[in-house]
Amino acid sequence: MQWTAAGKSSWEIARIVDCTEAGVNYHFCNIRRKFGVRSRWIAMVMALEQGLIHSP
Numbered sequence: 001m002q003w004t005a006a007g008k009s010s011w012e013i014a015r016i017v018d019c020t021e022a023g024v025n026y027h028f029c030n031i032r033r034k035f036g037v038r039s040r041w042i043a044m045v046m047a048l049e050q051g052l053i054h055s056p
Contacts (some may be wrong), residue, residue, distance in 0.1 A: 001031065001047045004040060006056040 003013045010028070014021045028040050035043045047053045 001043055002053045002056075004028075004044045005048065005053055 003016065008016070010021045010024045017024070021026045028043075032038065032040060032043050035046050035048065037043050044053070048055060
């Protein structure tokens, strides 16, 4: 989520953590489900509001 807040795409995050883009999207799907939202950007805002991540 921190890299999403920094404006990184799934492809860029996959390169940073050395995994596939599908793997990144899989984890974002789980994050969205746990937050109960339909968008990764809304999940990011919720994580920022809850102090789980910090704005860049």
